[in-house]
Structures are given as structure tokens and as C-alpha cells.
Amino acid sequence: MMDLVALRSLIAVEVHGTVAAAAAAGGYTPSAVSQQIKRLEKALGTVLLERVGRGVVLTGEGRNLVRHGHGILRQVEAATAGLGGDRGEPVGPLQVVAFSTAVRGLVAPLLADLARTSPDLVPEVFEQEPREAVETVATGQADVGLVHHWVGVPLHSPDFVARQLVGFDTADLLVHAGHPLARAGRVTPADLVDEPWASTPVGTICHGWFLYMFAGFARPPRVRFWFSEFASQVQLVAQGQAVALVPRLGRGALPPEVVAVEVSGPVPTRVIELIWRDSMSASPAVRHVLDRCSALFAPMSETGSGLVTAG
Numbered sequence: 194m195m196d197l198v199a200l201r202s203l204i205a206v207e208v209h210g211t212v213a214a215a216a217a218a219g220g221y222t223p224s225a226v227s228q229q230i231k232r233l234e235k236a237l238g239t240v241l242l243e244r245v246g247r248g249v250v251l252t253g254e255g256r257n258l259v260r261h262g263h264g265i266l267r268q269v270e271a272a273t274a275g276l277g278g279d280r281g282e283p284v285g286p287l288q289v290v291a292f293s294t295a296v297r298g299l300v301a302p303l304l305a306d307l308a309r310t311s312p313d314l315v316p317e318v319f320e321q322e323p324r325e326a327v328e329t330v331a332t333g334q335a336d337v338g339l340v341h342h343w344v345g346v347p348l349h350s351p352d353f354v355a356r357q358l359v360g361f362d363t364a365d366l367l368v369h370a371g372h373p374l375a376r377a378g379r380v381t382p383a384d385l386v387d388e389p390w391a392s393t394p395v396g397t398i399c400h401g402w403f404l405y406m407f408a409g410f411a412r413p414p415r416v417r418f419w420f421s422e423f424a425s426q427v428q429l430v431a432q433g434q435a436v437a438l439v440p441r442l443g444r445g446a447l448p449p450e451v452v453a454v455e456v457s458g459p460v461p462t463r464v465i466e467l468i469w470r471d472s473m474s475a476s477p478a479v480r481h482v483l484d485r486c487s488a489l490f491a492p493m494s495e496t497g498s499g500l501v502t503a504g
Contacts, residue, residue, distance in 0.1 A: 263332070282313065289335065290325075291340075294443030297443035331350065339467060350468065354469070367439050369452070399440075
């Protein structure tokens with residue numbers, strides 16, 4: 194019988210690139226992962242990893258096993274996820290990945306609710322950007338993910354990754370209270386081309402929206418400051434050094450020196466979704482998390498008033 198734990202570790206090596214990274218993602222030591230794969234090699238009578246320099250790469254047999262292994266693991270999950278039927282209770286560990294503002298604005302209240310409604314469920318939460326979260330969930334390294342993408346900038350995922358809408362989130366232009374635009378009721382991208390900007394780094398989803406918003410202009414705005422943390426961007430705005438586009442979810446109270454101004458043409462809107470492997474759809478733990486999210490978080494209004502808790 195194939196060792197499914199070892200198969201998952203082999204897949205993790207292929208996904209993360211090194212034994213050490215695969216071990217960290219799975220909660221093992223590197224030596225434990227190496228031993229798992231060696232036992233799998235012995236059971237199958239073939240070499241799955243070979244050393245190249247100081248690292249390892251999958252052999253042709255290893256890549257072939259990984260290619261089939263994803264489907265094998267999903268089939269096993271689908272066969273076992275719903276054992277117990279409707280009587281199944283959400284118990285045991287549940288790995289969740291979520292982007293940073295969701296951790297503050299959504300995951301924190303969700304964890305409090307889960308502690309009350311399913312005390313035997315033990316969620317573990319890791320912060321990850323949406324593209325990483327899709328890969329982590331798709332490869333079985335996490336059970337559920339909270340992700341976002343901007344309207345007009347899709348987030349791609351494999352067909353076997355299911356999605357459920359949580360709600361919508363709007364971003365506002367943040368400017369210093371003394372800035373001329375602070376008195377504007379609403380601004381458009383045309384008003385913002387000549388401003389000095391703070392932005393998330395190139396390659397992030399939020400920077401992708403920034404490019405999308407100014408795609409029709411002869412030249413892009415001037416970005417002088419690159420910060421992953423929105424809190425850092427807020428402080429830069431408070432000092433009058435830049436403007437920034439910051440989502441409302443998880444933003445918290447703004448300093449008195451910072452004013453939020455609505456943006457239109459287009460309105461910067463994020464779609465917030467839960468993702469999971471469809472092979473886990475019958476899992477009591479996954480079903481409970483989906484149900485509690487539906488109960489806790491009402492969709493945002495069309496006016497973009499922000500994610501609100503139900504009740």
C-alpha cells in the first residue's frame with residue numbers, strides 16, 4: 194500500500210522546491226521528510242529524488258508520481274471527508290491560510306465564533322497572499338483559504354478548487370488632511386496621475402489593480418514608496434509624503450491627519466472568497482467553516498459600505 198503521507202511530502206518538495214521548505218510547510222523536520230521519501234522509494238522500487246549540487250530535483254519517475262499523486266490524494270479525501278454523514282462533528286486540526294487584512298477583519302471574529310460553536314475544532318491560521326494561498330490549498334498544504342481579487346483582475350485556480358463568496362471590499366484614496374483632494378467628495382484616476390504614490394510591491398495583487406486602474410493613461414503614476422503593509426502606507430500619508438489606495442477591510446481607525454476619499458471610474462472593489470478542494474466538500478470541519486462564514490459576514494452593499502457582520 195502506498196504511503197500517502199510520504200506521497201504528500203514528495204508533492205510538497207515539487208511545489209516548494211526543497212526538502213527544507215517542504216518540511217516547513219508540512220510541519221516536519223527535513224530529516225523526517227527525507228526518510229518518508231526514502232521509504233516510498235523502497236516500496237516502489239525506484240528513485241524519486243536525485244541530488245543536484247546542494248539541492249534535489251525530482252526524477253522522471255518522481256514527476257510522474259506527483260502528476261498522478263494529486264488525483265490520488267483528492268480521491269482519498271473525497272472518500273473519507275464525509276465519513277459519519279450528517280452526524281459528523283467538526284473536530285481536530287484545520288489549516289487555514291488568509292491574506293493580512295482578512296486576518297484582522299475576518300479571521301479574528303471567525304475564530305471567536307468557532308471557539309463557541311465548535312470547541313473541538315482546532316484551527317491553525319497562516320498569513321499568505323492570495324496566489325500563494327491558492328497553491329497551498331490546491332496542493333493539500335492547507336484545508337481552507339481566504340483570498341481576494343480585484344474586480345477586473347481575476348485570481349486563477351485549478352478546476353478542483355471550489356469557491357464561496359464571502360463579500361466585497363472597497364478601497365479608498367488616502368490623502369493628508371491638508372491635501373487639496375481631501376476636500377473632494379470623490380476622485381477619479383485622472384485626478385491622481387501626478388500624485389506621489391505609496392504602493393504594494395510589483396507582482397502583488399494590489400499592485401496589479403493599481404496598474405489596471407491606470408491602464409488607459411499615456412504614462413503611469415509615479416510610485417516612490419513600496420510597502421507590503423498598508424499600515425506603513427497610512428503613516429506615510431499621515432506625514433504628507435504620498436497618497437495611497439487602501440482597502441477598508443481590516444484598516445482600522447485612521448490618524449486625524451489622514452482623510453479617506455472615495456474613488457470612481459472604476460470603483461476599486463475586491464472580491465473576498467473562501468476556497469477549498471472540492472474533495473473536502475463533505476468534511477464536517479470545512480462545511481462548518483463555510484456555514485459560519487455565511488452566517489457571520491453579510492455581503493457588502495452595492496455602495497461599497499464595507500464588510501459587515503451579520504446580526
